[in-house]
Amino acid sequence: MSALFDALTAHPFSFRRPVPESAVRQAPARAAGPAFEVRPISQPDGASSRLGVEVVGLDLAQPLSSDDFARLHEAHLQHSVVVYRNQRITPAEHIAFSRRFGPLQRHVLRNFKLDQHDEILVVSNIIEGGQPTGLGDAGAYWHSDLSYKPKPALGSLLHAQELPEVGGDTLFADQVAAYDALPYTLKQQLTGLLAEHSYLLKYEELRARNPFRPKLSDEQVAEVKPAIHPVVRTHPETGRKALFVSEHFTTRIVGLPQARSDALLAELFAHSTQPQFVYRHHWQPHDLLFWDNRAVLHLATGVPEGQRRKLYRTTIEGDVPV
Numbered sequence: 393m394s395a396l397f398d399a400l401t402a403h404p405f406s407f408r409r410p411v412p413e414s415a416v417r418q419a420p421a422r423a424a425g426p427a428f429e430v431r432p433i434s435q436p437d438g439a440s441s442r443l444g445v446e447v448v449g450l451d452l453a454q455p456l457s458s459d460d461f462a463r464l465h466e467a468h469l470q471h472s473v474v475v476y477r478n479q480r481i482t483p484a485e486h487i488a489f490s491r492r493f494g495p496l497q498r499h500v501l502r503n504f505k506l507d508q509h510d511e512i513l514v515v516s517n518i519i520e521g522g523q524p525t526g527l528g529d530a531g532a533y534w535h536s537d538l539s540y541k542p543k544p545a546l547g548s549l550l551h552a553q554e555l556p557e558v559g560g561d562t563l564f565a566d567q568v569a570a571y572d573a574l575p576y577t578l579k580q581q582l583t584g585l586l587a588e589h590s591y592l593l594k595y596e597e598l599r600a601r602n603p604f605r606p607k608l609s610d611e612q613v614a615e616v617k618p619a620i621h622p623v624v625r626t627h628p629e630t631g632r633k634a635l636f637v638s639e640h641f642t643t644r645i646v647g648l649p650q651a652r653s654d655a656l657l658a659e660l661f662a663h664s665t666q667p668q669f670v671y672r673h674h675w676q677p678h679d680l681l682f683w684d685n686r687a688v689l690h691l692a693t694g695v696p697e698g699q700r701r702k703l704y705r706t707t708i709e710g711d712v713p714v
């Protein structure tokens with residue numbers, strides 16, 4: 393695995409600034425500061441080889457130096473999905489760490505925010521006193537968080553609070569690798585195309601299955617007006633191209649007849665979530681999981697009846713996609 397990891401960390405990203413190859417290697421012991429490790433997570437054959445590293449030996453409740461943060465940031469850029477193990481942090485510490493990456497966004501479903509912490513969306517299937525403790529069906533379709541906003545999410549950070557005994561995994565699909573694997577002619581065809589993203593696309597379908605999804609007010613509908621983004625976006629920090637469409641939010645490709653748009657989107661959705669692009673995250677207690685919404689799609693696999701699952705999510709605002 394170490395040879396594979398060396399190969400991954402030497403991957404020739406077109407970074408705008410030089411990235412030291414040592415940035416995500418195992419940290420040497422230092423005289424000061426935390427000596428944490430960033431290491432690959434074992435995956436089954438045929439799964440994504442780029443996504444998914446784990447950070448061990450780091451306590452995010454403690455101050456984090458700018459050098460250590462830079463090392464984590466590079467791991468985020470190279471691997472897109474990073475799990476911080478065993479983080480016994482408070483919601484305020486979760487928010488503070490998230491803010492190191494940029495300003496935070498607030499979800500339109502305010503009724504599922506955490507008390508005293510508007511920046512945290514509670515993802516939970518637990519019902520107490522007949523009322524939901526959070527959004528129970530988040531991530532039921534492949535998507536990139538908040539792609540329906542003019543400035544979609546840079547990344548999200550999900551912190552495990554209560555995990556089921558079985559189920560509850562989260563899948564991530566590498567949209568950089570998916571774009572790279574497209575036939576040349578299709579890449580040419582996609583150049584310059586724009587697509588519409590709407591929060592409302594699946595909303596009523598989800599609401600029909602989940603009685604706790606609220607009817608959106610006029611103010612909420614106005615807050616989630618559809619947005620238009622490139623079908624292929626260029627990552628603002630790595631310079632890599634990635635597919636940026638999803639079954640959850642992408643309604644149509646601008647300028648194409650509806651039937652042609654539907655067919656092309658169906659082809660892209662099927663292509664972009666093939667097993668060779670996917671990392672499956674099996675949650676461990678106190679995991680804090682980061683993913684780069686500019687480079688991956690994700691999907692919640694669901695939990696069996698009777699299993700409890702609760703996580704806290706922050707979302708970092710990103711750039712206007714180009």
Ligand SMILES: [Fe+2]
Nearest residue numbers: 531536537690
């Ligand atoms: Fe999500």
